[in-house]
Amino acid sequence: EAGVAQSPRYKIIEKRQSVAFWCNPISGHATLYWYQQILGQGPKLLIQFQNNGVVDDSQLPKDRFSAERLKGVDSTLKIQPAKLEDSAVYLCASSSSRGETQYFGPGTRLLVL
Amino acid sequence: AQSVTQLDSQVPVFEEAPVELRCNYSSSVSVYLFWYVQYPNQGLQLLLKYLSGSTLVKGINGFEAEFNKSQTSFHLRKPSVHISDTAEYFCAVSDRGAQKLVFGQGTRLTINP
Numbered sequence: 001e002a003g004v005a006q007s008p009r010y011k012i013i014e015k016r017q018s019v020a021f022w023c024n025p026i027s028g029h030a031t032l033y034w035y036q037q038i039l040g041q042g043p044k045l046l047i048q049f050q051n052n053g054v055v056d057d058s059q060l061p062k063d064r065f066s067a068e069r070l071k072g073v074d075s076t077l078k079i080q081p082a083k084l085e086d087s088a089v090y091l092c093a094s095s096s097s098r099g100e101t102q103y104f105g106p107g108t109r110l111l112v113l
Numbered sequence: 114a115q116s117v118t119q120l121d122s123q124v125p126v127f128e129e130a131p132v133e134l135r136c137n138y139s140s141s142v143s144v145y146l147f148w149y150v151q152y153p154n155q156g157l158q159l160l161l162k163y164l165s166g167s168t169l170v171k172g173i174n175g176f177e178a179e180f181n182k183s184q185t186s187f188h189l190r191k192p193s194v195h196i197s198d199t200a201e202y203f204c205a206v207s208d209r210g211a212q213k214l215v216f217g218q219g220t221r222l223t224i225n226p
Contacts, residue, residue: 042203042216100145104156
């Protein structure tokens with residue numbers, strides 16, 4: 001069974017530029033999560049989707065971050081415009097519809113200069 | 114709301130020595146508990162989880178953890194560590210309904226030969 005796929009693995013941009021990350025969850029997993037992991041900290045949930053609907057986006061900075069999951073499968077997370085403090089690893093995870101366990105992708109490491 | 118405290122930010126041990134990584138949580142509802150491991154430049158890999166039943170949980174790579182409800186703890190143990198166990202370890206909690214994971218700050222385990 002293929003795991004959670006993410007791309008790109010690394011991205012370097014300048015502040016005020018925009019960037020997008022892509023995630024493809026484990027086949028059949030209805031729930032998809034995006035986390036932000038700042039260096040030296042644990043991951044923090046940004047947004048949770050159930051199929052293509054948003055369940056929780058309470059910690060998503062909506063003035064600059066957006067996410068979508070149009071067909072209930074893969075998802076994109078966008079930052080526009082980026083700030084220095086957005087430098088972090090962005091992790092995508094998925095779980096089955098009644099699943100307690102989340103499975104994580106390798107992450108995208110973002111550096112904002 | 115849940116929170117997780119990992120009591121040690123760094124734990125150095127010698128190879129083949131035992132190790133315990135400490136985790137305390139707070140929650141007003143029944144929870145699921147997890148330990149994840151993160152190797153350098155990789156995503157999170159599930160080590161073990163407590164959902165219900167026996168309070169002693171065995172995971173991959175020889176790790177185990179014990180759920181203690183009265184002390185709200187979920188400490189991770191291994192009787193004999195190897196160089197390959199060098200990594201960052203994260204304790205996480207979710208309530209049984211929302212599936213949202215709340216992570217601790219992480220413990221860096223360093224194994225010295």
